[in-house]
Amino acid sequence: MRVVVPYAAGAPKTRLTDILSATERSDFAAVMRDDVLTALQAVGWEPELLSTEPVDVDVPVIVDSRSLTTAVNAVLAESVPTAVVMADLALATPAALERFFAPAGDVVLVPGRGGGTNAIIVRDPDFRVDYHGASYLDHLDRAEELGASVSVVDSHRLATDIDERTDLVELLLHGEGDAPEWLRSAGFQLAISEGRVGLRREAPD
């Protein structure tokens, strides 16, 4: 099975603009991407990066500047089965990924928080993705139209794509790769007050 990790190299993680500079967001996205690639390698896969621009990583890179949906569908048109795993799943561990790769469905879906599709395995050659809007629901519908069997993987680690401030809390709580260390080096830490866990940033030493 091909394992593809889409990566938007330019101006990533715009929903973190209020707490990270453009350079920081770019660095942080690259560290998360490398965590995802490393976790995939740890369970025996040879991931390819599907990047909007050439980038310097230690895995094969497919450069495709088109939209995420178009670029992924070009890969699916070439070869199934293919797994597509988002580059910002910084909570992904080998154990969580093994659960993702275990089911036998024609389509295996991991819903992201908010209705996205954080990871998908496509074994049906006629299935195509559409990442716009509530893609999880759209992918369920599409599989049903094709008569394709669907497995859904229930994982907090894989449901949590790192987009927003509250996602950084999850990364500090549960992250096991380099991304939580990057955050801590940048001065972020958990801020625990009355019954709530938030995020605090202090100037790094």
Next chain:
Amino acid sequence: MRVVVPYAAGAPKTRLTDILSATERSDFAAVMRDDVLTALQAVGWEPELLSTEPVDVDVPVIVDSRSLTTAVNAVLAESVPTAVVMADLALATPAALERFFAPAGDVVLVPGRGGGTNAIIVRDPDFRVDYHGASYLDHLDRAEELGASVSVVDSHRLATDIDERTDLVELLLHGEGDAPEWLRSAGFQLAISEGRVGLRREAPD
């Protein structure tokens, strides 16, 4: 094993104050609680409700008006093993609960989004809970101090306690019990716009 579902009967779900009236919040909390009890029964458990006030439900009720932590620890002092499952885990399905009950650890933890402890199994008679703050981290520490083995269950369904507006989106996306129907009857629906999934409320018919 005892299975206990804590339930705060008075003024629940205060973080939904901006979109639900006090009566609605109370009704909604009760529907979620009943979904959790039903899902537990579906996998063969006989849950008890640990309620701050007497309530009319179809399971045994222990009334304890003290704090959540104190009330749960009183149960743990009486009997282990005990499982404690929060009453607002409205995405809990029998399959997700079976994964929770599967591991053999002295302490089995399900982290909630934001660092809480959404479900726990305690087999070590010396273990006590503390639900204040980042209880997930505190419970990990406490288990380590006791030399108790720990299993952590990675589940989006069980990590998603229904506290905030964005959690209602998850409930509409994935809920299988009566709670998502309650929400729809109250006029809530997914609002899908450019790339994002939100929540909309319209006057019920």
